[in-house]
Amino acid sequence: MKIKLTPDRDIKVERKRIGRVPVLILRPKVKAPAGVGLLWIHGGGYILGMKEMAYMGRALNLVKKYGVTVLSPGYRLAWLKPYPAAVEDCYTVLRYMDSHKGELGIDRLMVGGESAGGGLCAAVCMMARDRGINVSYQFPLYPMLNNFDTDSSRNNHGRVWNTRRNHLGWKVYLRAEAKKNVSPYAAPSWQTDYTNLPPCYTFVGDGEPFRDETLKYVEDLRKAGVNADVDVYHTNIHAFDMLYPDNEQSIKAIKKFELCFAEAIESAM
Numbered sequence: 111m112k113i114k115l116t117p118d119r120d121i122k123v124e125r126k127r128i129g130r131v132p133v134l135i136l137r138p139k140v141k142a143p144a145g146v147g148l149l150w151i152h153g154g155g156y157i158l159g160m161k162e163m164a165y166m167g168r169a170l171n172l173v174k175k176y177g178v179t180v181l182s183p184g185y186r187l188a189w190l191k192p193y194p195a196a197v198e199d200c201y202t203v204l205r206y207m208d209s210h211k212g213e214l215g216i217d218r219l220m221v222g223g224e225s226a227g228g229g230l231c232a233a234v235c236m237m238a239r240d241r242g243i244n245v246s247y248q249f250p251l252y253p254m255l256n257n258f259d260t261d262s263s264r265n266n267h268g269r270v271w272n273t274r275r276n277h278l279g280w281k282v283y284l285r286a287e288a289k290k291n292v293s294p295y296a297a298p299s300w301q302t303d304y305t306n307l308p309p310c311y312t313f314v315g316d317g318e319p320f321r322d323e324t325l326k327y328v329e330d331l332r333k334a335g336v337n338a339d340v341d342v343y344h345t346n347i348h349a350f351d352m353l354y355p356d357n358e359q360s361i362k363a364i365k366k367f368e369l370c371f372a373e374a375i376e377s378a379m
Contacts, residue, residue, distance in 0.1 A: 119140065121137070121139055121170070121173055121174065122136070122137040122138070122139040123135070123137075124137070128183075128202060128203050128206045129206075130199070131183050131184060131185065131199045131202055131203055132161065132183075132184040133181050133183050134161040134162060134164060134181070134184070135180070136164060136170065136179070136180040136182070137173065137180075138174070138178075138179075143177045143178075143215050144176050144177040144375055145215070145218060146176070146177075146179065146216060146218055146219075146246075146375055147181065147207045147211070147216035147218070147219050148169065148179065148221070148222060149180075149181055149183070149200065149203060149207060149221045149222070149231075150164050150167075150168075150169040150181070150182050150222050150227070151182070151185070151200055151223030151224075151227035151228075152223065152226075152227045153223065153225030153226045153227040153228070153254075154187070154225070154226055155226050155254065155271070155275060155276070155278070156196060156226045156229075156254070156280075156282065156283035157187055157188050157189050157282045157283070158187065159187070159227075160184060161182040161184040163224075164182035166352050167224050167349075167352045168222070168224070168251070168351070168367055169182065171364075171368065172368070172371060176372060176375060178220075178375075179214055179215065179216055181203055183200050185197075185199035185200050186199055188279075188283040189282055192282065192283055192284065192285045193283050193287075193292075193296045194295060194296065196283070197230055197237065197296070200233075201237050201238070201241075204221065204234055204243060204245075208243045218244075218246045219238075219244065219245050219246060220246055220247045220248070220249070220308075220374065221235055221247075221249070221308070222248065222251065223249075223250060223251065223253075224251045224252065224349055224352065225251070225253065225254050225320070226254045227251075227253075228250035228251050228253025228254065228255075229250065229254040229255050229298060231249065231250040231253065232248065232253055232255060232298040232327065233298050235308050236294055236298060236307065237295060239307055246308060246309075246377075247308050247309050247311075247374040248307070248308045248309070248310045249310070249312065249367075249371070249374075250312050250324075251312055251313060251314075251351075251367075252314040252315065252320050252324060252348065252349065253298075253320060253323070253327065254279070254320060254323075255297060255323040255324070255327055256297055256299035256323040257280040257288055257289070257292060257297040257299075258289070258299075259273070262318070262319055262321040262323075263276055263319035263322070263323070266318070268319060268346035268347065268348060269346055269347045269348065270318075270353065271318065271348035271349075272319060273319065276319050283296075284296060298327070299323055301330070303334070304333070304334035304336060305336070306336075307331060307334070307336050308336075309336060310328065310331055310336065310337070310338040310339070311338070311339050311340075311367070311371075311374065312324055312327075312328065312340050312341075313340060313341040313343060313367065314340065315342070315344070315345040315347060315348065315359075316344055316345070316346075317344075317345060317346030318345070318346055318347070319348065320348070321342070325340060328340040339370070341366055343362065344359065350363070351367075
C-alpha cells in the first residue's frame, strides 16, 4: 500500500523508535495542545497495514481540530511475528506515553484504531487496566475482536473484508490457536470481566463481518457499568469512512465520531 504524504502546515511530524517499535508522532503545530495523548492503531487484519495509515483515517483530523498528540505504532505484522507481538508492541508505546507525559505535553491517555487496530485497541485497554495504566477513553472502530465466526462474519461477502479474509487474518495471527479459546489479549471477545475498562465509542456497518462482535462488545461493557455507545450505518463496506470519506454514510459517521471525541475530551478533563 502506498500512501501519498503531503506537508501540512497544521501538523508537526516526528518519527522515533520506542524500544523495537517504530512510531509516527503527529502533533499540533498551530492549534493549542489539548493535553490528550492518543495511541492510534492501524488496521489490516493483523497481517497488513502501516503506521502511516494514521493519515487516512480519523486520527489526522483529531490533531488538526482538537490539538491531540497522536502516536501511531508500526507494530509487527502477524506474517512476521504472530500474537502476542502486535499487542505487546502497542502496549509498549502506551507505556512510553504514560511515563513520558511531560515530554509529550499530555496529561491523559486515549486509545483508538480501525478494524484489527480496533481489536488491538480493546486488547491494549484490557492490558492497561490489568497492568495499572489509566486510559480515559477508547475508540475501537469496527473492531476485529472474535476469532470464531459470528452470525455477521459467517458467510459474509461484504466489500473489502469478508469471511475468507477474516479466517486468513486470524490464522496468521494466532497460528495453531486460531480456532481455540484464547486470551482476551489475543481476541478480546474472550474477555469475561469488563469492569473498569475505559468508556467507549465506536461505529460499524450493518452488512460487514464485524457488526455482531462490535455490538456485543458494547453490550458487554454496558452490562459491566461502563459507558459505551455504538452507531450502526447501512453499508457492507468495511472501513467505509476511510475508503469513501465523501459519501453520505461516511460524512455522518465522521461527524458523529468527532462529536463524541470532543465530548470525551471534556469528560476526561
